[in-house]
Amino acid sequence: GDSVTQMEGPVTLSEEAFLTINCTYTATGYPSLFWYVQYPGEGLQLLLKATKADDKGSNKGFEATYRKETTSFHLEKGSVQVSDSAVYFCALIQRNTGNQFYFGTGTSLTVIP
Amino acid sequence: DVKVTQSSRYLVKRTGEKVFLECVQDMDHENMFWYRQDPGLGLRLIYFSYDVKMKEKGDIPEGYSVSREKKERFSLILESASTNQTSMYLCASTPGAEGNTIYFGEGSWLTVV
Numbered sequence: 768g769d770s771v772t773q774m775e776g777p778v779t780l781s782e783e784a785f786l787t788i789n790c791t792y793t794a795t796g797y798p799s800l801f802w803y804v805q806y807p808g809e810g811l812q813l814l815l816k817a818t819k820a821d822d823k824g825s826n827k828g829f830e831a832t833y834r835k836e837t838t839s840f841h842l843e844k845g846s847v848q849v850s851d852s853a854v855y856f857c858a859l860i861q862r863n864t865g866n867q868f869y870f871g872t873g874t875s876l877t878v879i880p
Numbered sequence: 881d882v883k884v885t886q887s888s889r890y891l892v893k894r895t896g897e898k899v900f901l902e903c904v905q906d907m908d909h910e911n912m913f914w915y916r917q918d919p920g921l922g923l924r925l926i927y928f929s930y931d932v933k934m935k936e937k938g939d940i941p942e943g944y945s946v947s948r949e950k951k952e953r954f955s956l957i958l959e960s961a962s963t964n965q966t967s968m969y970l971c972a973s974t975p976g977a978e979g980n981t982i983y984f985g986e987g988s989w990l991t992v993v
Contacts, residue, residue, distance in 0.1 A: 801981070801982075803984075808987075809986055809987065810970055810984035810986040810987045811923075811972075811984040812984070813981050860980075860982075867925070867928065868913075868972075868982050870922050870923040871922060872920065872921065872922035873922050
């Protein structure tokens with residue numbers, strides 16, 4: 768079945784460091800891919816998305832490219848800030864399952880000054 | 881902006897009590913979902929609904945039921961709360977169109993004592 772695997776955390780970085788959070792997926796067909804962010808005590812918010820192969824999603828300095836050949840959607844940011852501390856979820860939606868989303872287990876990021 | 885509102889942010893209930901978690905969305909979305917979120921397990925789908933009075937079991941429906949009498953409202957019911965249902969509960973919705981974003985409420989923290 769469809770699934771998403773993302774790197775386990777927690778991840779701790781110093782401010783201005785480079786961030787990569789790996790995400791790979793298993794799916795038939797052509798899913799859309801997403802990164803969601805959850806700040807402490809809140810629900811999940813969309814960070815970025817890509818709907819087809821080679822698309823790059825970007826937002827707030829974060830980027831991720833939909834790589835069909837490697838079934839990956841890694842999240843990157845060139846210079847993290849303390850305010851980026853949150854839990855990040857990779858997700859996919861498979862169109863032939865009635866808009867059911869599949870989420871990774873989440874990666875906790877802490878950025879220290 | 882899409883708004884998904886969960887009626888209670890924090891609840892404390894006793895074992896055996898009947899618990900209602902209410903969720904309302906204001907964007908006329910077709911699909912609504914209930915997830916629970918636990919450390920190390922990510923988001924797990926409890927139930928979802930494609931339309932009024934329709935419901936489908938997710939991955940962990942045991943001990944839960946749902947009600948969708950109106951399009952904008954999706955309720956999660958714990959018939960007899962147990963301590964292993966202590967968790968963060970997230971409601972979400974999506975439009976009917978394929979590949980769209982899923983929108984989350986802020987979450988309800990339920991503690992069963």
